Amino acid sequence: MCRSTVGGLLVVCALAACAPEEPLPRAVAGGTPSPQAAVGGGTDWHVALPEHAPGRFGFGTAATEDRVALWDIDVKPDGEGLPPGSGSVAEGQAVYEAHCLQCHGPTGTEGPNDRLVSPGPWEQWPAGRTVGGYWPYATTLYDYTRKAMPQATPGTLSDDDVYAVVAYVLHLGGLVPADAVLDAASLAAVEMPYRDRFVPDDRTGGPEIR
Numbered sequence: 027m028c029r030s031t032v033g034g035l036l037v038v039c040a041l042a043a044c045a046p047e048e049p050l051p052r053a054v055a056g057g058t059p060s061p062q063a064a065v066g067g068g069t070d071w072h073v074a075l076p077e078h079a080p081g082r083f084g085f086g087t088a089a090t091e092d093r094v095a096l097w098d099i100d101v102k103p104d105g106e107g108l109p110p111g112s113g114s115v116a117e118g119q120a121v122y123e124a125h126c127l128q129c130h131g132p133t134g135t136e137g138p139n140d141r142l143v144s145p146g147p148w149e150q151w152p153a154g155r156t157v158g159g160y161w162p163y164a165t166t167l168y169d170y171t172r173k174a175m176p177q178a179t180p181g182t183l184s185d186d187d188v189y190a191v192v193a194y195v196l197h198l199g200g201l202v203p204a205d206a207v208l209d210a211a212s213l214a215a216v217e218m219p220y221r222d223r224f225v226p227d228d229r230t231g232g233p234e235i236r
């Protein structure tokens with residue numbers, strides 16, 4: 027359903043199947059439902075467009091599968107959704123120095139933005155939100171980095187570059203060796219120290235929840 031009325035306003039979504047096939051019916055100003063507003067083969071809904079509104083707006087195009095695929099890039103904790111490709115720690119160092127270092131520091135600890143690496147072994151770090159000291163899945167690091175980093179230009183790294191820089195960040199945190207090469211299978215197999223520190227929240231809601 028592409029058109030609906032919310033609070034008397036016409037809502038037209040701009041995605042696939044939303045370019046109306048038939049002109050939008052005119053309606054009575056002020057939102058009063060009008061029998062004249064309903065046109066075209068038994069349509070029985072009414073809209074509140076002003077009289078001078080165009081018959082159709084003519085913007086928006088159907089979303090193609092290719093365009094939808096560009097947005098459909100979620101990676102699940104078990105690795106489902108990871109793209110083909112791979113990257114090494116060494117390659118990742120070059121990506122990091124070009125695209126991450128200025129905000130996260132030479133070793134991932136200096137900032138000025140978020141610390142990525144705990145300053146010591148993760149056991150000694152009380153749940154600072156670093157990659158090794160908080161993140162339960164390495165796959166999520168891929169998902170996050172691909173979608174959100176570099177912060178000013180997210181989406182600019184290739185899939186291989188993301189594998190590489192994730193490998194490097196994990197290596198900075200002592201979580202993979204210097205010769206690691208990560209792809210969909212090996213990334214999903216990385217055991218993060220904090221994985222078991224999270225428990226499923228199966229509360230049902232109600233007074234037992236504090």
Ligand code: HEC
Binds near residue numbers: 142175176
């Ligand atoms: C322009 C500055 C900037 C650049 C460049 C940048 N980041 Fe970030 N990064 C940030 C900021 C700011 C945050 C915190 C974002 C938030 O909390 O919403 C962040 C958060 C992160 C986090 C989450 C940290 C945590 O555990 O909470 C990771 C991982 C990360 N960045 C990785 C990277 C990688 C990898 C690169 C390079 C490809 C990169 N960043 C480049 C600014 C930057």
